[in-house]
Amino acid sequence: MKRAILAGGIASVMGLGILFLGCPPKKATLGEDVAKAVYVPPGQYDEFYAFVSGGFDGQLLVYGLPSGRLLKVIPVFSQYPRNGYGYSEETKAFLMTSHGFIPWGDLHHPELSQTDGVPDGRWVFANENNVPRVARIDLRRFETAEIIEIPNSGGNHSSPFITQNTEYVVAGTRFSVPIDVTTGELKDVSISSYAENFKGTITFIKVNNDPNYKGEDKMSIAFQLLVPGFDYDLAHCGKGPSHGWCFFTSYNTEQAYTLLEANASQNDKDFILAVNWKKAEECVAQGKAKEYPATYYHNYYDEKKHMAISSVKKSVKILTPQDCPGVAYYLPTPKSPHGVDVDPSGEYIVGGGKLSADLPIHSFSKMMKAIENKEFEREIFGIPVLKFEAVNHCLVPKACLGPLHTEFDDKGYAYTSCFVSSEVIKTDLKECKVVDRITVYYNIGHLMIPGGDSRKPWGKYLLAMNKITKDRYLPVGPELHQSAQLIDISGEKMRMLLDFPTLGEPHYANGIHADVVKDKVIGYYDLRENEHPYSIKSEAEARVERKGNVVHVYMASIRSHFTPDNIEGIRVGDTVYFHVTNLDQEFDIPHGFAMMGAENANILIMPGETRTLKWVPKKPGVYPFYCTDFCSPLHQEMQGYVRVSPANANVSLKWGTGKSL
Numbered sequence: 253m254k255r256a257i258l259a260g261g262i263a264s265v266m267g268l269g270i271l272f273l274g275c276p277p278k279k280a281t282l283g284e285d286v287a288k289a290v291y292v293p294p295g296q297y298d299e300f301y302a303f304v305s306g307g308f309d310g311q312l313l314v315y316g317l318p319s320g321r322l323l324k325v326i327p328v329f330s331q332y333p334r335n336g337y338g339y340s341e342e343t344k345a346f347l348m349t350s351h352g353f354i355p356w357g358d359l360h361h362p363e364l365s366q367t368d369g370v371p372d373g374r375w376v377f378a379n380e381n382n383v384p385r386v387a388r389i390d391l392r393r394f395e396t397a398e399i400i401e402i403p404n405s406g407g408n409h410s411s412p413f414i415t416q417n418t419e420y421v422v423a424g425t426r427f428s429v430p431i432d433v434t435t436g437e438l439k440d441v442s443i444s445s446y447a448e449n450f451k452g453t454i455t456f457i458k459v460n461n462d463p464n465y466k467g468e469d470k471m472s473i474a475f476q477l478l479v480p481g482f483d484y485d486l487a488h489c490g491k492g493p494s495h496g497w498c499f500f501t502s503y504n505t506e507q508a509y510t511l512l513e514a515n516a517s518q519n520d521k522d523f524i525l526a527v528n529w530k531k532a533e534e535c536v537a538q539g540k541a542k543e544y545p546a547t548y549y550h551n552y553y554d555e556k557k558h559m560a561i562s563s564v565k566k567s568v569k570i571l572t573p574q575d576c577p578g579v580a581y582y583l584p585t586p587k588s589p590h591g592v593d594v595d596p597s598g599e600y601i602v603g604g605g606k607l608s609a610d611l612p613i614h615s616f617s618k619m620m621k622a623i624e625n626k627e628f629e630r631e632i633f634g635i636p637v638l639k640f641e642a643v644n645h646c647l648v649p650k651a652c653l654g655p656l657h658t659e660f661d662d663k664g665y666a667y668t669s670c671f672v673s674s675e676v677i678k679t680d681l682k683e684c685k686v687v688d689r690i691t692v693y694y695n696i697g698h699l700m701i702p703g704g705d706s707r708k709p710w711g712k713y714l715l716a717m718n719k720i721t722k723d724r725y726l727p728v729g730p731e732l733h734q735s736a737q738l739i740d741i742s743g744e745k746m747r748m749l750l751d752f753p754t755l756g757e758p759h760y761a762n763g764i765h766a767d768v769v770k771d772k773v774i775g776y777y778d779l780r781e782n783e784h785p786y787s788i789k790s791e792a793e794a795r796v797e798r799k800g801n802v803v804h805v806y807m808a809s810i811r812s813h814f815t816p817d818n819i820e821g822i823r824v825g826d827t828v829y830f831h832v833t834n835l836d837q838e839f840d841i842p843h844g845f846a847m848m849g850a851e852n853a854n855i856l857i858m859p860g861e862t863r864t865l866k867w868v869p870k871k872p873g874v875y876p877f878y879c880t881d882f883c884s885p886l887h888q889e890m891q892g893y894v895r896v897s898p899a900n901a902n903v904s905l906k907w908g909t910g911k912s913l
């Protein structure tokens with residue numbers, strides 16, 4: 253019954269409500285063989301890394317599969333007090349945008365870098381949906397390395413999907429907005445002028461894949477394609493024969509601007525937008541894109557300086573479909589499609605008609621033929637609309653209710669999540685036939701097979717990411733954490749293995765075999781290569797320097813003390829920067845630093861790293877500080893004091909460790 257209630261809104265739209273009143277969720281029966289399938293004995297590693305989005309948490313979560321153990325939270329778009337990300341002076345720049353410093357973000361889709369269509373374990377990209385941005389996370393460090401803001405966009409949802417060799421990361425507007433391309437700002441116009449003024453953009457971010465490239469702009473915006481004011485929801489790029497194309501779902505082709513649940517559900521078909529990015533490159537090279545002003549931030553981590561640095565970009569190239577014939581086509585697709593996924597062969601383009609019961613599968617080769625034969629039904633904004641029959645491979649009949657997303661195994665099967673009927677279906681792509689289905693609890697959004705959106709899926713496990721958790725775990729108040737379920741897809745029939753909770757909302761995930769990544773991960777930062785301007789290489793270099801009202805503390809942390817650990821001569825009105833360098837050179841020995849009264853988080857300093865905590869003391873007194881991360885048997889002794897005197901006091905500046913000042 254719960255599912256029936258939840259699905260009510262959609263059911264009334266679909267007129268299919270009756271179908272899912274009859275099947276209350278059953279308790280899964282889990283046997284010993286199932287427990288063995290997910291059991292990773294103490295001391296052993298998981299077989300796969302799963303990078304799961306944190307949604308409104310703004311972070312990227314790293315889980316091990318098949319165990320479902322949470323291995324790490326990587327802060328990306330939100331401040332993270334656990335390690336001081338977005339609080340330390342070195343990391344604040346990551347969260348700078350053209351709107352100012354933004355402490356929170358909504359991370360939806362992780363996407364691993366690929367070479368020749370295969371996940372290569374270099375980076376994970378992630379999109380921010382609220383203030384449009386794309387991040388690159390470095391998998392040598394499992395830390396954010398770069399964030400670029402997307403101008404002329406509202407709600408960067410169809411992102412950060414990549415091309416086969418990570419040539420580009422794409423970013424499409426979810427919310428169309430009244431873009432004034434001549435200024436790069438939003439127009440002040442009536443909302444009811446939507447059809448006239450609101451536009452979308454599809455952004456192509458160029459990625460520099462040269463392993464020797466040391467410049468700051470690994471990601472830069474190559475061009476934006478101006479598109480009609482629809483909602484561009486999700487994307488995936490072609491591979492193999494369809495390499496050179498990217499596909500974007502769009503809904504709200506009705507161009508509604510209020511009560512979208514009804515007003516944007518009128519049309520029988522919306523579209524998948526197919527963009528020929530190689531054609532776009534040609535047009536840009538021919539000077540057909542115009543350069544317009546646009547203000548957006550590019551934030552990059554300088555690994556030598558241990559510091560994020562912001563720069564402000566001032567222009568962007570915009571291409572219109574009218575100026576570049578052949579750059580884009582619309583593929584009619586039933587009922588507000590959500591996901592769009594390309595199978596490993598590159599031939600099948602699977603849509604997700606979220607208000608439909610049929611699963612639409614388009615054919616890339618049919619699409620190319622239809623373009624050649626000009627089988628167009630009309631044109632919108634210079635973009636030809638191809639005839640549905642000319643591009644459609646099949647509609648899998650009565651597939652399920654509310655198909656959303658599809659991933660693939662290595663045997664020609666597609667696995668689709670069905671939001672309304674809370675199940676995963678397995679479809680034979682060629683035959684257009686559902687061959688198996690399994691119930692999930694409840695209301696699945698995305699699903700993920702490691703490598704399942706690449707040319708070489710590891711077709712062993714499927715991760716279902718569910719929106720509602722109701723009654724799966726012990727109650728802990730009005731809300732439960734969202735949940736993921738692990739399904740064995742190695743056999744003919746799918747088999748449910750495991751439930752585990754996730755932080756935030758798991759929108760999407762990408763997975764990769766651990767062997768591709770694990771040996772490249774670094775264990776500490778080489779102190780000799782630390783070029784942070786306030787770093788020190790030994791305790792002998794530790795010191796305190798005053799420059800007017802600003803005090804810089806060059807501090808060392810090493811098991812199990814700080815140098816200096818006694819400081820006097822700080823005055824009310826001073827701004828104090830504690831630049832703490834962790835002199836330890838050993839894997840998994842961070843130190844922490846926290847200061848009583850600092851309007852800040854603690855900072856965690858990795859071995860060989862330098863991090864800075866800002867403190868503005870307000871009252872005279874003696875203030876303790878201490879190490880927050882348990883680092884040794886004498887961790888509890890790792891502490892110190894700072895004496896703060898009145899603004900007009902003449903206590904001289906003194907510091908030291910192991911002596912009286």
Ligand code: CUA
Binds near residue numbers: 881884
């Ligand atoms: Cu250093 Cu605890």
